[in-house]
Amino acid sequence: MIEIQIHDDFDLDRIADSGQCFRWVKNDAGSYRIIHAEASLRIQPLENRTFAFSCSENEYRDIWHDYFDLGEDYRSVRKRVSPKEDPFLARACEYGKGIRILRQDPWETLISFIISQNRNIPAIKKSVELLCEAAGRRREDAWGSYCQFPSPEEILALPDEALAACRLGYRCRYVKAAAMDVAEGKLDLGRIQNEDEEEAIRALTSICGVGVKVANCVSLFGLHHIDAFPVDVWIRRILENEYPGGYPKEKYSPYNGIYQQYMFYYYRTLTGRGDKG
């Protein structure tokens, strides 16, 4: 267990509620359990911007510092927005202060956002958890057992009935197609992580069931291409209602993904979301 003081924007509740991660679990004491690839973490907010991490110094430096994107200065990114020139985005930045774009596992992000299509966030969380329990390896840590996110091979080994039991609906075949492409090496997530955003989108949309929106989510939340700009039903409403003259993407490059996330969180919370998950 180590204690780390974080000077930049960092709000666990807002990150957990920002629709980018589906497996964070909040405990009674206000701490979160987070599972990331092979690692698990318990993180507890303390006083004065300090957080207790249930890991070693080495693990923090090698895994969690990157996972929370603590090398980026989000305060500066927020300050780039002028309240006079763009009052809506300035309000969104202030409201969502503390959100960070996590550097999540690309494979988990791909499957999670394939599952996300045309569903609300509580339903996505439920299916992702069912999939982990059905196919992921069970592990133990100091707080009990949990399941890792299943590998492509583990998903492919799952009988059709077991996959259907994860309540994926018509997305079952999309999940299998993605697992097949990655298992066979047709899609190399490690390679596209180092490619530019355009090439990443092209490669991702070659998978059956992955369109432009899901590809942008994977690009942003899994490959950390922070200029990616996923447009879902909420962002479409924002663009229609708040930017009838057009959204100035060029102006906000290369941080469009971060601003997108502030706007998504702000608008969804403000206008009622139909879920409280």
Next chain:
DNA sequence: TTCCAGGTGGACA
């Protein structure tokens, strides 16, 4: 009960 959700593929003009 009805509406809607971090959409996409496929048919058709």
Next chain:
DNA sequence: TGTCCACATGGA
């Protein structure tokens, strides 16, 4: 190229 619709499911 653009538009329309079916697709599964569950939360509110």
